[in-house]
Structure formats: structure tokens, C-alpha cells
Amino acid sequence: MTSTDTLSTQRSTEEVVRHHLASLLDGNIDRILTDYDDCTTVFTPDGPVQGLAPLRQLFQNFLDQLPPGSLEKLEVSRQDIRGDSAYLLWRIPGLFALGTDTLVIRDGKIRLQSFAIAAN
Template sequence: MSNSAATSESTSITEQVFRHHLGAFALGIDELLKDYTDGSVIITPTATHAGLNQIRAFFEAFLASTTPEFWAAFQVESQAVKDEVAYLTWSAAPFIPMATDTLVIRGARIAIQTFTPFQ
């Protein structure tokens, strides 16, 4: 396989996982967790969440804090995919004026994710 074919295949998988991740919020925690493994990590300004149990707890707390008004205000501002990295900026003003997520996709799952909300 040539490098360009490997890059194209990797980007395609990254885009698929990225799209699934964004759509999974509407489907619930179990659907969200399909994008992670027990080796996955989410890094935020306040904590590092490692493994499925901690990632579940992170998303349960996040989803519990959101309201229908939050989801009505949610907007993707920008997104980019390059090789195994996906980047997203989004807002849900006035709740979260801006946030960024960076996802590193390996083996068709999110290996590492960073999440930073700006208040």
C-alpha cells in the first residue's frame, strides 16, 4: 500500500469515527462509548479521564448538565481532519461560548481526546 493510499484510508476512518462521535450525542451514553476503548483517554483542563469507566462518568456528568436549550444553541464553528487527527470548535452560547475538541483516532476508535471549554 502506498503512503497516499494509507493516508486516504486513515483519513476516511478518522472522518467516519468523527462523524459517529458527533451524532452519538443524540443517541446516548452507550452509543458515545462505542467510539472509545478501555485504553482511551480524555484530557480536560481539570482532569484526565482514562478508560471506559472514567469516560462514561465524564460523559454522564456532561450530559446531565445540558438542557434542551443547550442543544438548541449548539453550533459547530469549524472542523478539520488530517490523517488520524480530528479537530472541532463549537459553541452553545450562552452556556459555553466556545469549546475545542481534538481527537486522535487509532484502530477506528478515539485513543486520545482533548476537550477545552472557554467561559
């Protein structure tokens, strides 16, 4: 196990969520993907996405559709963490009235995620 693997397995659910949000706000896809691995499945309204290459495309498409500066307006109104699971309720005023993510985190990685948004 490398030192990076050791760090991943030692991260709590809260630490992974915090890192994921910070990486998303930075718009740094490489950093976002460090929270996932090839076994991760993300359920989206368009169907499930699994593996790092498809996840890279998913995040690239999401970030590409955002107007410049819109992530700075992200408001997380609810964040619940229970054991290895987390639920986020968020919005981006003027763009998305509602966004929701549910994550299951094991060994410091997001293993399963559901994601949905409702535009304004």
C-alpha cells in the first residue's frame, strides 16, 4: 500500500465530503477524481456511470455547462453524515433550484453516489 492509499483509507466520511466539495468548487477534475476509483458507480438521471474515465467525462460535462463564477454561488443547505453515508442538499441561485447528492464512502473513497439537479 502506498502512502496515498494509506491516506485514502484513513479519511473519514466527513473528510471525503469536505475534500469533494472543495475540489468541485475549485473546478479541478483531477482533484475531484481522487475521491473516486474505477469501482465507483454514480447514479444520475441519465443512468449509472462507473469508472474513472466515464466519471471524468461526467464532471467535465457538468462543469462545462456552468457559467463562469456560478460555483462561487453554491449554497449547501443540508449536509447529513451517518457512518459511511452522506446526504447533501444544495442549490446554485439563478441556475439550479435544487441539487442533491447521496454518497457511500468506504476506505476513503466514494464508492456509490446518486446525483440529481433541478434547473430554475
